[in-house]
Amino acid sequence: xxxxxxxxxxxxxALAEADLPAAAAKLAGMSITEVVETLWRTSYQRGAxxxxxxxxERALETFERFEPAHQADLLRALQDEEVTGLFAGLDPDDxxxxxxxxxxxxxxxxxxxxTPHERSLTTLMLGYPARSVGRRMSPEYVRAHPEFTAGxxxxxxxxxxxxxxxxxxxPVTDGExxxxxxxxxxxxxxxxxxxxxxxLMQTPEYATxxxxxxxxxxxCGDANLLAMPVVDSEKRLVGILTIDDAHQILRDAEDEDxxxxxxxxxxxxxxxxxxxxxxxxxxxxxxxxxxxxxxxTVQVLGIFEATLEQKVVLALFIPLLTGTGGNxxxxxxTTITRALAMGEVTSKDVGRVLLREFRxxxxxxLLLGVLGFVLASLVYDVPTxxxxxxxxxxxxxxxxxxxxxxPLIAKAIRVDPAVFSTPFITTFCDATxxxxxxxxxxxxxxx
Amino acid sequence: xxxxxxxxxxxxxALAEADLPAAAAKLAGMSITEVVETLWRTSYQRGAxxxxxxxxERALETFERFEPAHQADLLRALQDEEVTGLFAGLDPDDxxxxxxxxxxxxxxxxxxxxTPHERSLTTLMLGYPARSVGRRMSPEYVRAHPEFTAGxxxxxxxxxxxxxxxxxxxPVTDGExxxxxxxxxxxxxxxxxxxxxxxLMQTPEYATxxxxxxxxxxxCGDANLLAMPVVDSEKRLVGILTIDDAHQILRDAEDEDxxxxxxxxxxxxxxxxxxxxxxxxxxxxxxxxxxxxxxxTVQVLGIFEATLEQKVVLALFIPLLTGTGGNxxxxxxTTITRALAMGEVTSKDVGRVLLREFRxxxxxxLLLGVLGFVLASLVYDVPTxxxxxxxxxxxxxxxxxxxxxxPLIAKAIRVDPAVFSTPFITTFCDATxxxxxxxxxxxxxxx
Numbered sequence: 001x002x003x004x005x006x007x008x009x010x011x012x013x014a015l016a017e018a019d020l021p022a023a024a025a026k027l028a029g030m031s032i033t034e035v036v037e038t039l040w041r042t043s044y045q046r047g048a049x050x051x052x053x054x055x056x057e058r059a060l061e062t063f064e065r066f067e068p069a070h071q072a073d074l075l076r077a078l079q080d081e082e083v084t085g086l087f088a089g090l091d092p093d094d095x096x097x098x099x100x101x102x103x104x105x106x107x108x109x110x111x112x113x114x115t116p117h118e119r120s121l122t123t124l125m126l127g128y129p130a131r132s133v134g135r136r137m138s139p140e141y142v143r144a145h146p147e148f149t150a151g152x153x154x155x156x157x158x159x160x161x162x163x164x165x166x167x168x169x170x171p172v173t174d175g176e177x178x179x180x181x182x183x184x185x186x187x188x189x190x191x192x193x194x195x196x197x198x199x200l201m202q203t204p205e206y207a208t209x210x211x212x213x214x215x216x217x218x219x220c221g222d223a224n225l226l227a228m229p230v231v232d233s234e235k236r237l238v239g240i241l242t243i244d245d246a247h248q249i250l251r252d253a254e255d256e257d258x259x260x261x262x263x264x265x266x267x268x269x270x271x272x273x274x275x276x277x278x279x280x281x282x283x284x285x286x287x288x289x290x291x292x293x294x295x296x297t298v299q300v301l302g303i304f305e306a307t308l309e310q311k312v313v314l315a316l317f318i319p320l321l322t323g324t325g326g327n328x329x330x331x332x333x334t335t336i337t338r339a340l341a342m343g344e345v346t347s348k349d350v351g352r353v354l355l356r357e358f359r360x361x362x363x364x365x366l367l368l369g370v371l372g373f374v375l376a377s378l379v380y381d382v383p384t385x386x387x388x389x390x391x392x393x394x395x396x397x398x399x400x401x402x403x404x405x406x407p408l409i410a411k412a413i414r415v416d417p418a419v420f421s422t423p424f425i426t427t428f429c430d431a432t433x434x435x436x437x438x439x440x441x442x443x444x445x446x447x
Numbered sequence: 448x449x450x451x452x453x454x455x456x457x458x459x460x461a462l463a464e465a466d467l468p469a470a471a472a473k474l475a476g477m478s479i480t481e482v483v484e485t486l487w488r489t490s491y492q493r494g495a496x497x498x499x500x501x502x503x504e505r506a507l508e509t510f511e512r513f514e515p516a517h518q519a520d521l522l523r524a525l526q527d528e529e530v531t532g533l534f535a536g537l538d539p540d541d542x543x544x545x546x547x548x549x550x551x552x553x554x555x556x557x558x559x560x561x562t563p564h565e566r567s568l569t570t571l572m573l574g575y576p577a578r579s580v581g582r583r584m585s586p587e588y589v590r591a592h593p594e595f596t597a598g599x600x601x602x603x604x605x606x607x608x609x610x611x612x613x614x615x616x617x618p619v620t621d622g623e624x625x626x627x628x629x630x631x632x633x634x635x636x637x638x639x640x641x642x643x644x645x646x647l648m649q650t651p652e653y654a655t656x657x658x659x660x661x662x663x664x665x666x667c668g669d670a671n672l673l674a675m676p677v678v679d680s681e682k683r684l685v686g687i688l689t690i691d692d693a694h695q696i697l698r699d700a701e702d703e704d705x706x707x708x709x710x711x712x713x714x715x716x717x718x719x720x721x722x723x724x725x726x727x728x729x730x731x732x733x734x735x736x737x738x739x740x741x742x743x744t745v746q747v748l749g750i751f752e753a754t755l756e757q758k759v760v761l762a763l764f765i766p767l768l769t770g771t772g773g774n775x776x777x778x779x780x781t782t783i784t785r786a787l788a789m790g791e792v793t794s795k796d797v798g799r800v801l802l803r804e805f806r807x808x809x810x811x812x813l814l815l816g817v818l819g820f821v822l823a824s825l826v827y828d829v830p831t832x833x834x835x836x837x838x839x840x841x842x843x844x845x846x847x848x849x850x851x852x853x854p855l856i857a858k859a860i861r862v863d864p865a866v867f868s869t870p871f872i873t874t875f876c877d878a879t880x881x882x883x884x885x886x887x888x889x890x891x892x893x894x
Binding site for chain 1: 652690780881
C-alpha cells in the first residue's frame, strides 16, 4: 500500500499532535478513501475527534465505508445529535447492519430518530432472519410494468435517478407486484422509444428474501449481474441486492473464512483501531479449544510412555509426523471447504470426494514415505526407516480422507465448515497419527 | 447448495449415460448457471462432449464463466474450428487470461484467428506486466468530452450500448485523451439535456495500467464504483476495469489466499473436474517444504536426547507445546496478512504491529500458562507444572510477535505474505518452542 497511498508525514504528524485546525485542513484535502484509511489507523476515540472535523456530507460518506462493528465503536464516542444525523443518512441495509452491533436501548433510540417511512422500511428488514439477504438488500428500486414502453421507463428512471439504489437493472412486475422479468437500462436505451418492456425483458435470476446473503452475493457476482431482484415466498418483489452490497457481503464472508482458517474469530474492525485486549479476545477461544483438544495427544503419548522409555529416539520424530498429518488434513479440508462455498461440490458428493482424497493422500503418502524411509534408514537404521516411512504413508492417506470428510459433515449438520474443521482435524490427525506411529513402531521394532 | 440448485436425478443420469439426445434436451432446459454447475462436476473430457450439445450462443456464455485454466483444459478436447469461434467471442481481457494458460504454439494460432482489430487490442494487453490491471481491463468503453452536453452523451451511449463493456460510468477526457473526470449515466439522465459534461463530472478515482490488478479491484469494490478508469503513465485513458471483472479478480485472489493459508496451491479448476494427480501436484510442493523444514525439529530434539532419556515424561507435552506455538503464530500471521491486503496496515507500521502482537501474545500466554501450570502441577508435580506454564507463556509471546512480523517482512521483500508466512512460522515456532521448552526444563528441573 505504501507506494499507492501517499499520506505524507507532515499530515500524519498534524493529526497525531491533535493540532485540530491543521488536522481539519489536512482532512479537507484528502479523498474519502484517504480519510477512511487515516481513520483505520487510529483508535476509535481519536478517530471520533478527527471525524468531527469533516463536513457533514463527507462524514456520512466516510461513515458508510466502515464496517458495522467499527461504526458502532465510533458512535459510542460521538454526541447524540451527531449519531441521529448519521444514522438517518445511511441506506436501510446499512442501518440494519449497524443496529445489530449496538445495545438494544441504543437501537431503540436510533429507530425513534427516523421518519415514519424510513422506520417502517428498517423494521421490515430487521424482521428477516440473521444472515439472510433480506437484511442486506435495498428496498428502494425502480420497477417497470411489461406494458410500459422503453420511453416511459426512461422517463421514470430520469425522475427517480437520485433516490433509487440502482437504475441500471430494472425488475419487471405484474399488477400484483410479482416478478416476471428484468430489463437492463442498457437495453432500454438501445431500443426504439415505443418498444414494449415485455419485448425487451429477460427471464430473471432472482433470490428469495430468506436465502443466505453470502450465497446470493456469490451468485450475483458469478453471473456478472449489477443487481439481483429479491422476492418473498409468493414471488412478490421486495427489494434488490446491488453488486456493491454483494461485494461487501463477500468481503465480510472472506474476512470470517480467512480468520477462522487461521484459528481466530474475525476482528470486524481495522487492525490498528482495535485494542490489544479485543484482538486477544478474538483469538483466545480458539487457542483454548485447540490447547484443550491437544491434551488428547498427551493422553495418547501417555499410553506409549513405556515404549518411549525403551526407545527415546522415537520421540525425535513426533513433531515431524504430527505436523505432516496436520498439514495434509488441512490441505484437504481447505480445498473441500472452498469447493463447497463455490458450489463446485455438494453434500451428496461425499463418496466421490472421499475416494478422490484417499487417492491424493495415498499418492502424497507414498512419496513422503519413500523419502522418509531412505533418510531415516541412512541416518538411523532400516527398522527405524521402515517405521517412519510406513507411518508417513498411513498418516497422509488417513489425514487427507478425514480432512476431506470434515467440511462435508459440517455442512450436513449445518455448522460453518471452517469452524468445525480446523480444531477437529488438528486434534484428530495428531492423536490418530501418534496411535499409528507407536503401533507400527511396536510391531516393526518388536518392543 | 443442494437446497438451491435443483438438478434432478433423472437429468444427471441422462448426462452420465451419455444418452446424447436426452442430455441435449436436459441441457437446453437449464439456465446458464445450471449448465456451468453441471460442467463443473464432470471431467473436462466429458465436459467437452456435453459442451458440444449447447447452442453456439449458450456455449459461449457458459465458456465465459469458466476459469482460464479450466477453459484451456476444455479447449484441448474441442475441435480447431470450435476453438477459434469461442476464442473470437471472448472479451479482450478474458482472451488474455486464456492465452496465458495455453502453450505458445496454440496461443499463436488463436491470435491468427482474430480480426486485425481484435488482434491488435489483444496483443496490446498482452504487453502489460503479468498480474497488472492492464491485462484485466476492458479496452472498449464510451468516453465523453467536457464540452459535450448531457443530451449528446446520452445519444452516444444509445448508439454504442451494445458494444461497450459498460455504459454506466463514462470517463471524461480532454483533446489529448487525458482523463480529467468521470460522469455516471445516472447523472447524465438526471440532468437537463443541455447541461455541459464539465458541470456534471467529478474528480475520478483511477488506476495506472501497471498497477497490481488485485489492488485495483479491491479499491474499485471498496469505493462502490461500477467501473474504474485505467490510464497510462501520461494519464491517457487506455481502458476501464468494470465491477464484474473486479469481482472475478478478487475471487481468484481469494482462491489463492485460501489455498495457501491451507498449505497448497490453488487448483484454478473446479474440484470435481480436476484429476487426483493434479490435486496431489497442487499440494506436494508445500507438503515437502513443510516436511523438510520439520527436519529441523528432529535436529533440535536430537540435541536434547540425553535430557529426554532422563525424563521421558517431557516427550508427552511436545505436540501440545509445538501445536500451541504454531496456532498462536498462524493466528497473528493470518490477521496481519489480511490487514495488509485490505490496506489497514502498511510496511511502515512494523513497530506498532510488533508491540501490539507482543502484548496480545503475552496476554494469551499468561492465560494458557496459568492453566497449564495448574493442570500439570495437579497431574504430575509442581516443577513439571512450572516448566509447562513458563514454556506456554514464552512460546505464545514469541510466536505472536514472529507471526506478526513475517507478513511485513514478506511484503518488504516483495514475496506473497501467504507463501512466505506459513512454512516459516510453523518451522520457526516448532523449533524455537522446543528450544525454549528444553532449556527451561533443564534450568527448572536441574537436569
